[in-house]
Amino acid sequence: MNTLRLIFADQLSESVSSLEGCNHADDIILMCEVREEATHVKHHQKKIAFLFSAMRHFAQSLSGQGYRVIYVRLDDPDNTGSFRGEVKRCAAKYNPAQIVLTHPGEYRVLQEVRTWSSVLGIPVEIRPDQRFLCTPEAFAHWAGRRKQLRMEYFYREMRQQYDILMADGAPVGGKWNYDADNRKPPKTGLQIPANSTFPPDEITTEVMQLVSQHFSSHFGRLEPFCFAVTRKQALTVLEQFIQQRLVCFGDYQDAMLEGEPWMFHSHLSFYLNVGLLLPLECVKAAEDAYTQGKAPLNAVEGFIRQIIGWREYVRGIYWLNMPEYASLNYFEASRDLPDFYWHGDTKMNCLRQCIQETSNNAYAHHIQRLMVLGNFALLTGIDPKQVNEWFLAVYADAFEWVELPNVSGMILFADGGYLASKPYAAGGSYIHKMSDYCKNCRYQVTRKSGPDACPFHYLYWDFLARNRDKLSTNPRLGMMYSTYHRMNDDKKAAIREESALFLLSLEHHRD
Ligand SMILES: Cc1cc2nc3c(=O)[nH]c(=O)nc-3n(C[C@H](O)[C@H](O)[C@H](O)COP(=O)(O)OP(=O)(O)OC[C@H]3O[C@@H](n4cnc5c(N)ncnc54)[C@H](O)[C@@H]3O)c2cc1C
Ligand code: SF4
Incomplete structure (x- = not known):
């Protein structure tokens, strides 16, 4: 047979x-x-x-x-x-x-x-796809026991189940999560190792000719092409990450620098998502680096959490909630995606840098996707369908099971808080703190209003004001709403008017 x-x-x-x-x-x-x-x-x-x-x-x-x-x-x-x-x-x-x-x-x-x-x-x-660590059925069982889903609790169970960074039934080091030690702003003179690159061989060269012949109208630059395309090459990327980048992964996980698209991230999502690497081998390699004293716990725990925590969690959410999840739109956002997402021609330097790097590399790291590209789409109320389509098209690691929950759940809060406990909304100060983008921007991050003001500032407050009936009872936003309520009427009116003007300019492509 x-x-x-x-x-x-x-x-x-x-x-x-x-x-x-x-x-x-x-x-x-x-x-x-x-x-x-x-x-x-x-x-x-x-x-x-x-x-x-x-x-x-x-x-x-x-x-x-x-x-x-x-x-x-x-x-x-x-x-x-x-x-x-x-x-x-x-x-x-x-x-x-x-x-x-x-x-x-x-x-x-x-x-x-x-x-x-x-x-x-x-x-x-x-x-079943056994390359994942949590089956959709096991996730549904875990979710069914809870009123609210939170990645942190799912992650702890995965650590226990797979005996990762555990000692005598307790988390190594005494804490489950070392994020408090992570996320430092980039310091000057940071030495970032060169990323692994693989020149195209005969097969890749032939494929590139095919792509330029059939898909030249698609987004992004085809050349230079330097991805790993075999398991052996993908294992080299993993090894290079463990030896050279993992040590600083935690510290600079949220940092963004102009001209440094790869930072200390692993660049493993491409290979994990197509199966050239398996999640457990990446996790074990990082755990071994910790055991051998080659990388600190905050970095190793942070990296492992992304893979056995976030990656498995978003997949669970996807299969548990499809097809409904794809049409959620909690804020009823309906604005068209600005054209500059496709060409990067905007005066906002943070967006310009992230879009250009996306076009060059089919990659942007997590904080660029979340706090720049995603944050802007959330604050300006862009239609989730269009945002999802963009994120699915432009990243080489994008497959719907991982892209959709990150976009609809994590950045757009389109599921009303099912995946995340609050929207990841932020003003310009966050981007200023974690990057060097603002120094080359036409806007001034220190200005809160006026023609030179960083649009993220007023858009942030306007977003909270517009959506107060849906968000003001969220305990994690209480402080921000108190600050907003303390603003005088003139200030509130200025926020409203500047935001309206800016949003209008988006429609007329004059940001
Ligand atoms: C709006 C948005 C869209 C995203 N779309 C995708 C996508 O299409 N495909 C994708 O693989 N990831 C996506 N992510 C998650 C994350 O940004 C990428 O996995 C990461 O940037 C890939 O780069 P890296 O391998 O260098 O990751 P690292 O920062 O080195 O992290 C290590 C690994 O952890 C996993 N991981 C980290 N964060 C997440 C997460 N939030 N969800 C799932 N896995 C995670 C990835 O497998 C990644 O390779 C998205 C995040 C956001 C905010
Ligand atoms: S000033 Fe505002 S728009 Fe310009 S780079 Fe900084 S955060 Fe982005």
């Missing part, structure tokens, strides 16, 4: 469940580059090149191990352009008794796959 085994672009792990029990002689492994996936949002050119190149390398490695791999290239004249079309075509040729695949990472694709057994008349087995 032969089986057709389908592997998606984000399932490039040899341990992926769809390969379990594979009969090398009879079974067919199908991998395909389909136009529908590359264009359902117009993904960054570098992201498409990364995915296609990593897929081709993975297929080559499987073939080398004796698997029968059918690899359909985007420019294959018979390519139908969709998963369904390619599975149908392959099934017609090889007449498999069943189709086996690992649970897709996106709800949209899962819905599609679920139609196949009736549409194609072949049984379809969807296996």
